[in-house]
Amino acid sequence: MDRNQAFARVFRRLRSEKGIAQADFEGVATSRYVRKLEKGLATPTLLMLESLSGELGLSAAAFVALTLAETENGIDPNVLRSVVGELETLIKGGSDKA
Numbered sequence: 001m002d003r004n005q006a007f008a009r010v011f012r013r014l015r016s017e018k019g020i021a022q023a024d025f026e027g028v029a030t031s032r033y034v035r036k037l038e039k040g041l042a043t044p045t046l047l048m049l050e051s052l053s054g055e056l057g058l059s060a061a062a063f064v065a066l067t068l069a070e071t072e073n074g075i076d077p078n079v080l081r082s083v084v085g086e087l088e089t090l091i092k093g094g095s096d097k098a
Helices: 005-019 031-038 046-056 059-068 076-098
Strands: none
Touching: 005 031, 005 046, 005 059, 046 059, 059 076
16 A cells, blocks of 8 residues: 555544544644645655644654554554564663663
8 A cells, every 4th residue: 555545544544533623733734734644645744743643642653653554454463563573672672782
């Protein structure tokens, strides 16, 4: 699945599940920009991703992981497990150097 389309599906789903209207992002982004994101016609910057994620109540890292795991059939849990495994490996490696 195209990454912009995956982002669009995840963003739309999260916004809908949390009952947040497109206009509720007005302090972060215009309604026009939100519509473009939800259609896969725009790609947010990292700063915008952090702001949008915050409005949805999750981290930008979680948002990216969900986007990477998005498939035509929904979220692939194997991708999420892989991300968690990589992060755990990095944490363990970082703690050995302390």
